[in-house]
Amino acid sequence: MAEAGVAGEKDGAAEISRDFHHPYTPYDIQETFMNTVYEVLEGGKVGILESPTGTGKSLSLICGSLTWLRDYKRNTFEGGLNWGQNDSNEPEWVIEQTKARKRREMLRGREEMETRLAKIRAKEKAQKTKYLKGDQEFKRRKTERVDDQDDEEQFVLDDYDSDTEVSQNRSGFYSAATLELMEKMGMGPSALKPLEEEAEDEIKMMRYKLRTSNI
Ligand SMILES: Nc1ncnc2c1ncn2[C@@H]1O[C@H](COP(=O)(O)OP(=O)(O)OP(=O)(O)O)[C@@H](O)[C@H]1O
Numbered sequence: 677m678a679e680a681g682v683a684g685e686k687d688g689a690a691e692i693s694r695d696f697h698h699p700y701t702p703y704d705i706q707e708t709f710m711n712t713v714y715e716v717l718e719g720g721k722v723g724i725l726e727s728p729t730g731t732g733k734s735l736s737l738i739c740g741s742l743t744w745l746r747d748y749k750r751n752t753f754e755g756g757l758n759w760g761q762n763d764s765n766e767p768e769w770v771i772e773q774t775k776a777r778k779r780r781e782m783l784r785g786r787e788e789m790e791t792r793l794a795k796i797r798a799k800e801k802a803q804k805t806k807y808l809k810g811d812q813e814f815k816r817r818k819t820e821r822v823d824d825q826d827d828e829e830q831f832v833l834d835d836y837d838s839d840t841e842v843s844q845n846r847s848g849f850y851s852a853a854t855l856e857l858m859e860k861m862g863m864g865p866s867a868l869k870p871l872e873e874e875a876e877d878e879i880k881m882m883r884y885k886l887r888t889s890n891i
Contacts, residue, residue: 696739706736713740717748753782785861792857 696702696710709727713736716723727733764771 709736710740714744717744
């Protein structure tokens with residue numbers, strides 16, 4: 677038997693119709709699963725979901741959680757422009773103009789970031805294609821770079837320092853090009869908030885456990 681629900685809310689979770697951009701026509705059980713995942717994330721709850729093997733858990737989990745994340749980011753974006761009631765002495769049209777300008781700036785910033793990321797991805801894809809096609813020169817250069825390092829030296833770990841752990845790890849996670857772009861967008865290592873704060877919106881996705889064993 678398949679079950680997907682939050683204790684006490686099992687029926688309610690499946691009632692709302694959302695477009696999860698599922699790559700196939702989702703089965704009913706998948707609709708229920710995705711809605712449950714969405715509701716769990718939205719409510720910051722813990723969800724335990726069960727479904728027989730091969731019923732599309734992985735796909736439903738991905739579609740459900742990414743749909744929630746997309747909605748959450750969109751709402752956060754809109755919320756950033758919602759300044760509540762106009763308590764200042766400025767006329768309404770001035771406020772509206774300012775909001776419109778702010779929205780344009782945010783959109784332009786996002787587009788710019790997407791464009792640069794697309795270029796980086798295209799470059800990496802071209803490099804991969806070149807490599808897979810057997811470009812000997814490319815392979816030789818890569819091999820040489822590895823050979824340049826002392827064999828054992830490449831496996832030596834850096835000294836552990838708990839104070840710098842977060843910034844080191846997080847900077848090291850990205851390529852130089854991505855870091856440069858993030859810095860430009862005000863999202864670089866120098867602008868990083870404490871991990872706990874920044875992760876708060878993303879971490880909601882992790883607040884449940886999915887049981888994937890066969891039942
Ligand atoms: N609605 C659907 N229509 C057709 N194919 C689907 C549908 N949903 C999932 N699939 C396909 O069924 C297969 C199994 O999906 P998935 O891996 O998500 O299932 P699962 O429940 O996570 O499997 P397992 O229990 O083995 O981990 C995949 O190849 C997936 O692409």
